[in-house]
Amino acid sequence: MNDPFTPHGRPGRKKHLGLSxxxxxxxxxxxxxxxxxxxxxxxxxxxxxxxxxxxxxxxxxxxxxxxxxxxxxxxxxxxxxxxxxxxxxxxxxxxxxxxxxxxxxxxxxxxxxxxxxxxxxxxxxxxxxxxxxxxxxxxxxxxxxxxxxxxxxxxxxxxxxxxxxxxxxxxxxxxxxxxxxxxxxxxxxxxxxxxxxxxxxxxxxxxxxxxxxxxxxxxxxxxxxxxxxxxxxxxxxxxxxxxxxFPESDDADASASSSDSEEDPELAARNAALGLGSAALKAVLSDITHPHRSAEVVPVKGGEVLAVVHDRLEHLAGDPSAKAVYGALLRAAGAPYVRMLRGWITSGRLEDPYEELCVKESRFISRGILEVDYTDEYWERRYTLRDGSTSAKRQQAGIPVPRTEGGRLPGGACIPPVLEGWKHKILLAGKYLNVIRECGIEVQTSEALEKAGELEMADDKLYKYIEDAYTHANRTLLARLLAPDALVPRLRCLRRVFFLAQSSFLTHFLDLAGSELRKPAKSASLVKMQSLLDLALAGYGGGEGGQGDDGSGGMYKEDVKVTLASNALYEWLLNVINVSGVIVGETGEGDGDGGVGEEHQKKEKEKEKDDKKNILAIDALSLDYHVPFPLSLVISRKTILRYQLIFRFLLHLKHVEQSLTAMWVEQKTLPWKKRMPASTPYIEFEAWRLRVALLRARMLGFVQQILAFATFEVLEPNWRKMEAKLSKVATVDQLMRDHVDFLDTCLKECMLTSAKLLRAYSRMIVTCSTFALYTSSFTKSANQAIAAAEAGDGDQAMNKRWDFLKKFESNFDHWFKFHLDCVQYYASSENVSLLPLVVRLNSIKPSSQP
Incomplete structure (x- = not known):
């Protein structure tokens, strides 16, 4: 048997190839x-x-x-x-x-x-x-x-x-x-x-x-x-x-066409009589039922090609020929994919002209959006995974429809199975380096990555390379964020300005800007309030361990700016809770079945418009903080919003405390301290005067207990925990997560994430602040009562005074009991951190309450 062969010329026999x-x-x-x-x-x-x-x-x-x-x-x-x-x-x-x-x-x-x-x-x-x-x-x-x-x-x-x-x-x-x-x-x-x-x-x-x-x-x-x-x-x-x-299967279409061809003649005649039997209508209904079939089929490319080859290689692993053929094809086809992947995780540059890589770039999102965006669009959506695993809302992330055959995502959205477990590290490694490049700093590649030779798909060396690249990128960005003059001093400045409600800075500012803050929000001057804030911050040097403006927290005070919110504090908080979905399943007082009628919604909107027109500057006052890139990735607009909510919560408490304290100072004057004879008209006035002072003391005690609880038992301990985490943080994403978790914990423990707690608390604070507004009215009533008693004509207005005071007492007692019950319920079921507040509130509860 003669085997086929390829003829070769014999060297030395002929000077040229050819036939004679x-x-x-x-x-x-x-x-x-x-x-x-x-x-x-x-x-x-x-x-x-x-x-x-x-x-x-x-x-x-x-x-x-x-x-x-x-x-x-x-x-x-x-x-x-x-x-x-x-x-x-x-x-x-x-x-x-x-x-x-x-x-x-x-x-x-x-x-x-x-x-x-x-x-x-x-x-x-x-x-x-x-x-x-x-x-x-x-x-x-x-x-x-x-x-x-x-x-x-x-x-x-x-x-x-x-x-x-x-x-x-x-x-x-x-x-x-x-x-x-x-x-x-x-x-x-x-x-x-x-x-x-x-x-x-x-x-x-x-x-x-x-x-x-x-x-x-x-x-x-x-x-x-x-x-x-x-x-x-x-x-x-x-x-x-x-x-x-042919990635798509036509079985469903074939079965549909066969079912149409076998349709009952009587049913077809009835549908035709009703106008339901036309081919155009059937096509429309088919598009509604299967919208992906009418769309253009995405060709198999990029990661999907590698996934198909890898699956066939795995299914035919026992066949040596299949292993050799598919293994060679996987290595060859994976070479450009590995090359693009390597460039992304070592330089932060995404060079994917045909959208084959698992990482997708949204070019319309730039770093400038960090200044105004409250949803962190830059970090969360500038670079994402094509399969949608980095997005909470899959359909809104632009993820293509899976194949009808096997449910595999098409094109670059399909991540090769050999890289499925590494996709998040691939994404983060490039994102970290891209942030460094956005800062204008040249990205330095580590020696281990430079010495790495050729890499192949499904090779153990590729996995080690991804791990090394991720570690290098993470350490590089983390070192920049945690530099001595970078993130930690700014966080301390935020804590000092936004959280320390008992500090002299806030009291000083409220005293300086008192006249401006009592104006309507539309009439208040931001320029004047900003200058008063700068003056208050300039004289504020209190801190931890005797440290003042030594670089630990005071060197960035110029980045603090005054702003005026468009909504009152509690309306804003309730809106945030409703948008974030925290209160799903919770109903407040008087909610009935938990639903809100259309007529009620219209009334609420009209009320909101009126409130916006009449809102005072003190109720709209907030602070903003400017953070440069890349620190704005950690102290983003989303986290600044959380700081603002906590600050306005503390500010309102501090303002009500000051108002009740001013009322106490007012009640140190003669009409409230003058000793009265033990006769009948004076006894009733004495009782009324005592009840006013008692109600004021109870309100002041409630506000001070809430303020002390929020400051010393929520914010301070959580801040210490976050500081301890910062010293041990290992990754940039862990740093961001720890910061957001710290703020979310503070919001939750301050009762700002539960609709029922927030509604009861807000009614209490509104009652206290409204009562403080009548300081001068109570003093005037006291003078009138004294004058009437001294004249001996009888005080005809005493009954009205008692009715007015009892309305405040009943309102305060009702909402105090309701708020205490809510706090006790949540402390025993969901939020154990509220137990100290239960003890504090029970200490000021009147003996008449059960």
């Missing part, structure tokens, strides 16, 4: 005699003799003349032969196989198979009757059928070989179509690798053709022996090509 005239005459004569013996056509003899005479005379023409020799131009000879056979079809020149001997049939079929294996139709092996070059998709491959007149002993073996032609044509069509730029770099690399494999197949065909032309013992069995291993390899590639070319 004698060798050339001998070979062409042999080929002509073989053809005469096989076909026996006189016309073929004349054509060969004419071609031979033409070559012998060496005539030259300016136009191209196809060379028909198998030796010097095998491709032209093949194409010409194919064309002549195609032209001769139907003219009766093809001799039927059943009248020829078996050995001649085998020779003819062998020659046809050499055409078919290249995707060219032969004489006795033609296109399948069901195949149409115009209608059938070339990516499915060309189907061939052998003549029925072929001897049965040869037909089975021939039909085994025929799929090779289908495989070859389908793979060639895939390479040609997927080499377009729109299909991305991964498809290009995959096609290049498949093209290399096809080159080996074409080399085998050339060797088989040489053996067919030179060896008289070359048979169909030998052809099968040589192509059998290649057939398995091409079948593996063909299966992969079909999965990549």
């Amino acid at each position: 005239n004698k060798e050339y005459t001998k070979i062409t004569g042999t080929i002509a005699s073989v053809r005469r013996n096989r076909q026996g056509g006189p016309e073929d003899e004349e054509e060969e003799e004419a071609a031979f005479d033409f070559r012998q005379n060496k005539l030259s023409e300016p136009s191209f003349i196809a060379e028909t020799s198998f030796v010097r131009a095998p491709l032209n000879s093949r194409v010409g032969a194919s064309q002549s056979k195609t032209k001769d079809k139907g003219k009766g020149r093809v001799e039927p196989l059943d009248v020829l001997p078996v050995d001649i049939q085998e020779a003819l079929i062998l020659e046809d198979l050499l055409f078919v294996l290249m995707g060219i139709e032969g004489t006795y092996i033609t296109y399948h009757p069901d195949y149409s070059a115009e209608d059938d998709d070339p990516l499915m491959g060309v189907r061939f059928a052998v003549s029925s007149a072929l001897d049965i002993s040869l037909r089975d073996l021939t039909e085994r070989i025929l799929p090779l032609g289908t495989y070859y044509t389908a793979i060639s069509s895939f390479i040609e179509s997927r080499s377009h730029l729109d299909y991305g770099l991964v498809n290009h690399a995959l096609c290049a690798s498949i093209r290399d494999m096809l080159r080996e197949y074409q080399t085998l065909l050339s060797q088989l053709e040489h053996a067919f032309n030179t060896s008289p013992n070359f048979s169909l069995q030998k052809l099968w022996y040589h192509v059998h291993p290649t057939m398995h390899a091409l079948s593996l590639i063909y299966a992969l090509v079909l999965e990549l070319a």
Whole structure:
């Protein structure tokens, strides 16, 4: 048995490659005699003799003349032969196989198979009757059928070989179509690798053709022996090509069409009468039911290609041939993906022109949005994962619809399974370095990353490289954020300005800006209040451990700015709670079934508009804080909003405390201290005066207990915990998470995240602040009562005074009890940190209450 081989020139025997005239005459004569013996056509003899005479005379023409020799131009000879056979079809020149001997049939079929294996139709092996070059998709491959007149002993073996032609044509069509730029770099690399494999197949065909032309013992069995291993390899590639070319399944559509065709005639007639049977309406309903089917199918590219190859490699892991073929394709196709990935995690630059990588960039979001955005758009949405795992709202993140077959995400949104567990570190490594680049600092690559050689998909070295890149990026950004003059001093400044309600700074500012803060918010001057704030901050040097403006917290006071909110404090807090969804399932006093009627909503909106018009500057006062990039990633607008909510909560408490303290000072004057005789008119006035002072003391005690609880039992302990975490923080994301958790914990423990607690507390504070507004009215009433008692005419207005005071008492007692019950309930069920507040409130509860 002679194996196919590729002839090589012998060095030293000839100075040039080629055939002598004698060798050339001998070979062409042999080929002509073989053809005469096989076909026996006189016309073929004349054509060969004419071609031979033409070559012998060496005539030259300016136009191209196809060379028909198998030796010097095998491709032209093949194409010409194919064309002549195609032209001769139907003219009766093809001799039927059943009248020829078996050995001649085998020779003819062998020659046809050499055409078919290249995707060219032969004489006795033609296109399948069901195949149409115009209608059938070339990516499915060309189907061939052998003549029925072929001897049965040869037909089975021939039909085994025929799929090779289908495989070859389908793979060639895939390479040609997927080499377009729109299909991305991964498809290009995959096609290049498949093209290399096809080159080996074409080399085998050339060797088989040489053996067919030179060896008289070359048979169909030998052809099968040589192509059998290649057939398995091409079948593996063909299966992969079909999965990549046709990712969507049409089973659902086929079943839908079949169900439509089998529709009940009576039902169809009824639908037509109702106007429900039109094809247009059915199409609209189909689009509504399956909106993704009407959209353009996303081609398989990027990470999805690698996922498909990897899945096939895993499913056929027991097949050595499949492991070799798919392993080589995975390495080749993954090379551009790894290159893009490497550039992202080592430099922070995303170079993905065809959207193949798992990381997506939103170019319309820039670092400038950090100054005004309360949702952290820059950090959360500038760079995200295409599969939507970094977004809470999947559909709003622009995530494509999964495939109907297998539920796999299309294109770059499909993360290769080998990188699924590393996707978040890949995203964060590039984001960290991108932040450093945005600061104008050149990104330095570590020595370990620079020394890393070539990386391949599914290689352990790639995982170590990702881990090292993430560690390096995280340490670089974390070192910049935690520098001595960076994040920690600004956090301390925020704590001093926003949280220390008992500090002299806040008291000083309220005293300086008292007249301005009593004006309506629209009439107050921001410029004047800003200058008074700067003055108050300039004289504020109190701090921890005796430290003042030494750089620990006072060096950034110039970044504190005065602002006026558009809503009152408690309306704003309730709006924030409603938007964030914290109060789902909670209902407040008088909510009924928890729903709000449309009429009630309109009234609430009108009330809000009136409140905005009449809101005082003290109720709208807030502070803002400017933070430069990249510190604004940690102290973002979202965290500044939390600081503002806590500050306004403490400010309102401090303002009510000052008002009640001023009322206490007012009640130190003569009308409140004058001793009265023990007569009847004076006894009633004395009792009224005592009840006013007692109610004021209870209100002041309530406000002071809330203020002390919030300051010393919530904010201070939580701040100490966060400081301890800052000293041990390991990652940038952990730093951001710890900061947000600190603020969220403070909001929750200050009762600002529960609608029921907030509503009860707000009613209490409004009652106290309203009572303090009547300071002068109570003093005037006291003077009138004293004058009436001294005149001896009787005090006719005392009953009105008692009614007015009892309204305040009943309102305060009701909401105090309701608030205490709410605090006790939440302290025993959800928020254990409220237990100290329960003790504090019980200490000021009157003995008459249960």
